[in-house]
Amino acid sequence: MFHIMVVEDDQALNKLICRVLIKNNYEVVPAFDGEEALSLLDQNYIDLIITDLMMPKVDGYDLTKELRESGYQLPILVVTAKDTFPDKLKGFKLGIDDYMVKPIDVNELLLRVEALLRRARIIYEKKLEFPHVCLDYINLTVTVDGKSQILPQKEFQLLYKLLSFPNQTFTRQQLMDELWGYDSETDIRTVDVHVNRLRDRFREVPYFQILTVRGLGYKGMVEK
Amino acid sequence: MFHIMVVEDDQALNKLICRVLIKNNYEVVPAFDGEEALSLLDQNYIDLIITDLMMPKVDGYDLTKELRESGYQLPILVVTAKDTFPDKLKGFKLGIDDYMVKPIDVNELLLRVEALLRRARIIYEKKLEFPHVCLDYINLTVTVDGKSQILPQKEFQLLYKLLSFPNQTFTRQQLMDELWGYDSETDIRTVDVHVNRLRDRFREVPYFQILTVRGLGYKGMVEK
DNA sequence: GAGAATTATGAACGTTATATGAACGGCTGA
DNA sequence: TCAGCCGTTCATATAACGTTCATAATTCTC
DSSP states (O other): OOOEEEEEOOOHHHHHHHHHHHHTTOEEEESSSSSHHHHHHSSSSOOOEOOSSSOOSSOHHHHHHHHHHOOOOOOEEEEEEEEEEHHHHHHHHTOOEEEESSOOHHHHHHHHHHHHHHHHTTOOOEEEEETTEEEETTEEEEETTTTTEEEEEEHHHHHHHHHSTTTTTEEEHHHIIIIIIITTSSTTTHHHHHHHHHHHTTTTSSEEEEEEETEEEEEEEOOO | OOOOEEEOOOOHHHHHHHHHHHHHTOOEEEEEEEEHHHHHHHHHHSSEEEEOOSSSOOOOHHHHHHHHHOOOOOEEEEESOSSSSSHHHHHHHHHHHHEEESSSSSHHHHHHHHHHHHTTEEEEEEEEEEEEEEEEEETTTEEEETTEEEHHHHHHHHHHHHHHHOOOEHHHHIIIIIIIOOOEEEESTTHHHHHHHHHHHTOEEEEEEEEEETTTTEEEEOOO
């Protein structure tokens, strides 16, 4: 779901934080100093960073500075033993979002991570992520290899439904019930038309497709 | 400048916080319980709330709940003596943004206020900068490739909002709420008219645009 | 392989959402 | 006080969408 980078040179603490995050359904990318963090950031999509301040090579301050100066706006949460006001001042002035003093309560960490994601409007993006493909429910947007397009609502909802449960066959009636409402009087074949349009739209995209299950309905398939 | 409401039943602390904020150029609206806070919120434009949890009549939890349920998205910073995890959990789940435990360092409070305003894009910098394009909130000025023009207020605010969160779709209602006020009775279609005028105005500019998300609202796009 | 059943596809249509132009009235500053 | 700007409303034009329908293509059954 959300991708969080944990930058912390203390191996044990790094591992602890990562484990807690993973347990709470975050995707985690660990790094052990600021330099590694910067290079990993280029290669991974990251929603939020949790970072220590004191670290070898590039420290937390410089990491923050680098990121903000190169335009990264992602939330940065500092976890550190430094408890003096000047440290906090420096951190906040560089553009961090939150500051926790060790020893930290990992449960509070989770709460603060969530609050930051919410505030940065990252968390409300109901998303479906696959390799090469991402569906954004809020924006009705399908992104394939970085290229986004907005779909009409019905088409989007249909695709979203089918890809939410890949390989599971849905009858037309099921789809009608869920997307059109249980009492809809719309012709059941309307589903076909939308499926057809989706196929047209993504004819060239190899990463997913909608299969017909004759006699039953349709099913979504991802990344053969 | 920015308008901050301080909700705290301890008169001395309330006064202290207000004084510090005023000294740092914030406009302050004090309230001494949640009920008063709610009624003052209707009458004043507020950017951020600092609130205690334990208060007579409506407490901090209920205040937060009320606000979030009626659509207010402004940052809420809790200042409280309650230091247990369940308290924090409850607070964050209700939608607070930050949590400080008494006794607090007012200087750190200032830093956190600043961080929240920045993150909520309540224009701490009062500027939005992209390649080729810069929006100056103070002067209502949009600069494209060095050429500046002043926009009418509503048009400017709308553009500013949309470009503050590029690629995020805003419903007309959200935009109305934030730019016109939660209780505004202005026709929702007024948003369309302003969008239309902005498009007219920047028709020739390739660096940003406002896209329609049919059935939902609008979103800003920067530098395709 | 023929006919029946099912699905695919393209075109057309009505509906709804949005875009656009024009006009009105209030406010502001000269 | 008046002109001009601004925000708003309204009426109408336009475009997008969802649906239906007719027909073609495919698959299944016997």
